[in-house]
Amino acid sequence: MIRFSNVTKQYDNDVVLKNLSLNVDKGEMVYLTGPSGAGKSTLLKLIYCAERPDIGQITVANWDIGKIKQSTIPFLRRNVGIVFQDFRLLENKTVFENIALALRIHNLNTQTIREQVNAVLREVKLSQKAKTYPPHLSGGEQQRVVIARAMVSKPTVLLADEPTGNLDDDTSNSIIALFREINARGTTVVIATHNHELYHGTGRRVLHLNNKNIEQESIG
Amino acid sequence: MNIVRYSLKTALKSIWQEKWINFLTILSISIAMSVIGIFAILIMNIDSAVQHWTRNFGVVVYLYDEITEEEKLKLKERFDSDEDISEVSFTSREDALQDVRRALGGNAVIMDDFNVNPLPSSFSLTLRGDLLKPDIVMEKAQIINAFKGVEDVQYGEKWLMALHEFSRALKTGALAVCAAIFIATTFITYNTIKIFFYRRKDEIETMKLLGTTRSYIRLPFLIEGFVIGFFGGLLSSGTIFALHSFLTSGAASFMPAIDSYLSVMPVAIYILIPAAGALMSVMGSLIAVGKIRY
Numbered sequence: 146m147i148r149f150s151n152v153t154k155q156y157d158n159d160v161v162l163k164n165l166s167l168n169v170d171k172g173e174m175v176y177l178t179g180p181s182g183a184g185k186s187t188l189l190k191l192i193y194c195a196e197r198p199d200i201g202q203i204t205v206a207n208w209d210i211g212k213i214k215q216s217t218i219p220f221l222r223r224n225v226g227i228v229f230q231d232f233r234l235l236e237n238k239t240v241f242e243n244i245a246l247a248l249r250i251h252n253l254n255t256q257t258i259r260e261q262v263n264a265v266l267r268e269v270k271l272s273q274k275a276k277t278y279p280p281h282l283s284g285g286e287q288q289r290v291v292i293a294r295a296m297v298s299k300p301t302v303l304l305a306d307e308p309t310g311n312l313d314d315d316t317s318n319s320i321i322a323l324f325r326e327i328n329a330r331g332t333t334v335v336i337a338t339h340n341h342e343l344y345h346g347t348g349r350r351v352l353h354l355n356n357k358n359i360e361q362e363s364i365g
Numbered sequence: 366m367n368i369v370r371y372s373l374k375t376a377l378k379s380i381w382q383e384k385w386i387n388f389l390t391i392l393s394i395s396i397a398m399s400v401i402g403i404f405a406i407l408i409m410n411i412d413s414a415v416q417h418w419t420r421n422f423g424v425v426v427y428l429y430d431e432i433t434e435e436e437k438l439k440l441k442e443r444f445d446s447d448e449d450i451s452e453v454s455f456t457s458r459e460d461a462l463q464d465v466r467r468a469l470g471g472n473a474v475i476m477d478d479f480n481v482n483p484l485p486s487s488f489s490l491t492l493r494g495d496l497l498k499p500d501i502v503m504e505k506a507q508i509i510n511a512f513k514g515v516e517d518v519q520y521g522e523k524w525l526m527a528l529h530e531f532s533r534a535l536k537t538g539a540l541a542v543c544a545a546i547f548i549a550t551t552f553i554t555y556n557t558i559k560i561f562f563y564r565r566k567d568e569i570e571t572m573k574l575l576g577t578t579r580s581y582i583r584l585p586f587l588i589e590g591f592v593i594g595f596f597g598g599l600l601s602s603g604t605i606f607a608l609h610s611f612l613t614s615g616a617a618s619f620m621p622a623i624d625s626y627l628s629v630m631p632v633a634i635y636i637l638i639p640a641a642g643a644l645m646s647v648m649g650s651l652i653a654v655g656k657i658r659y
Contacts, residue, residue, distance in 0.1 A: 193574065195574070216578075217638075219576040219578045222573075224576075233567075233570075235567075235568050235571060246572065249554060249574055250575060250578070250581055252367045253367070256381045
């Protein structure tokens with residue numbers, strides 16, 4: 146599903162990733178860990194094409210990231226759900242509208258959008274908050290809205306960048322449980338985190354990013 | 366279909382939310398468009414004014430003293446049958462002398478010093494209004510000059526040239542002002558839409574990450590630009606209509622001369638101005654939204 150072959154990425158003269166290769170299979174749930182500045186976010190950005198590799202090849206669900214046209218990027222992103230640490234929710238839109246936006250761009254009709262958004266709100270247990278605006282939600286609730294928005298269009302890949310960064314342990318556990326549920330339905334999930342408690346004892350593959358490359362691979 | 370509905374909804378919502386900025390933009394566009402409209406009226410009316418000023422413009426054909434009656438008659442027939450000539454009148458040598466005496470009034474005695482009448486007989490020709498352009502009149506004069514019995518052809522070439530130079534300069538100036546205002550109007554919308562674009566920058570960034578296409582992001586801004594430009598133009602049409610009505614009814618009642626210079630205002634201009642406003646604004650919006658990069 147995701148393949149990196151000898152990928153190098155640098156910003157000006159600062160090399161962030163060097164000669165990195167990795168392979169994430171379809172339906173796999175992988176943790177990406179490493180110290181701050183190790184390149185976790187850059188690696189995720191390369192997957193959703195916010196950045197392009199300087200050297201090497203990246204393929205995501207058969208799209209070649211190095212060669213993909215600007216006009217095709219939106220269609221790649223519709224297959225990649227993204228959960229941001231800073232949520233990126235639109236504060237002037239309700240929870241319902243925030244999630245619906247991900248479906249509107251698919252040009253679905255209003256009825257279908259309503260049904261699918263309500264269904265995903267039930268899954269993340271936020272049905273009561275549908276008409277609430279994001280600033281009136283707790284951090285955990287906001288993160289669940291972001292996850293709902295990322296999963297509502299049923300992407301093939303779900304990326305999460307420090308999804309529990311600002312959350313307490315209980316909330317973090319409930320968020321990870323949500324990711325497991327999503328993965329159980331066949332979605333490939335990549336979670337970038339520096340919190341080893343999140344992957345400890347999960348039995349999932351953990352990629353340790355350090356010194357511009359994957360230094361170690363283990364089972365959590 | 367949903368993209369159009371979404372874009373319309375977003376654009377109208379933004380117009381309402383930012384009503385004061387939009388109102389001021391519409392007002393600015395309407396002022397600019399009104400100036401364009403006034404210059405358009407000016408350009409349209411220059412020709413009618415020039416025709417008005419030159420309607421009595423004549424070409425005088427002086428004849429040789431030795432010309433026979435038969436040749437004179439032949440010339441008259443030629444002038445009468447010429448479609449370019451709307452009026453022909455003949456002045457005999459005697460009539461010309463009388464005219465000069467009348468013009469000289471008390472000083473007419475100086476004409477007594479002449480033993481013989483020095484004035485030639487002549488034809489006065491009035492050319493069709495649409496032919497009163499320096500090069501056409503000159504060509505016509507040259508043709509007539511070659512007719513048998515014609516000694517000289519005179520017309521107010523300097524005056525005609527000056528009038529046409531003046532009209533051309535006025536038209537060029539008006540077009541230049543229109544072009545400058547056209548750019549300014551585009552720039553007004555560009556600025557407004559750029560502000561809205563920056564205000565929604567975070568939202569747009571998020572939409573891009575969700576997989577929104579460029580057209581989906583751009584369309585609401587283009588619709589907003591269209592609405593702003595259209596209403597700016599509409600307001601301007603109203604202003605021009607009021608101004609034209611005032612000039613043709615109000616002003617003309619105490620300045621009758623002005624009425625004869627004002628040509629009928631084509632109705633199309635009231636449609637063209639909002640259309641031009643909308644076009645310029647959409648152009649400004651397009652530049653403001655620019656190339657969206659992923």
